[in-house]
Amino acid sequence: MRSWLLSIILMFAGTVYADNPVVLITTNSGEIKLELYPDKAPATVENFLSYVDNGHYNGTIFHRVISNFMIQGGGFTPDLSEKPTGDPIKNESKNHLHNERGTIAMARTDEPDSAAAQFFINVRSNLRLDFDYVSRRPGYAVFGRVIEGMDVVDGISLVKTGPADRFVDVPITPIIIERIERVSES
16 A cells, blocks of 8 residues: 555544544543444434433443453443333444444344443444344444543453343443543534
């Protein structure tokens, strides 16, 4: 590849575009900064930011942690009580964003339009979670990407887990989402 082209690619890699909201997840294990993509997943980003703005995520935990897969949180308190949510949103997995390492996507049940507040961050590329254009199988809607703190995500993904309540992969020492807040936006 020509060096000038490589320079341009590197210059824009990791660039946060002015129109994209940025949020900071502060956990008891460190900070994770995310850039969100409202142009690709408008309903999902609006939904997520409404939970951010009303403080829903503050004091929740990463309740499902699977190394070399993903970390999931945003719906349960440290005692595994489920927090109430609003209505589920329409699945936006046909947005051509992929469940690549470092992306954030909405967690849901087997029902495609069941996502509410829970989200997960991909620790590796999980392209099998994408919308399948051949079979028309719905995927999991990606709506942003980690721009700082992937080392924190990786660290969380490696904590010791075990069964608790109705879950299998709960961190033995709770990984608490102390708060999620907007840090910049156009």
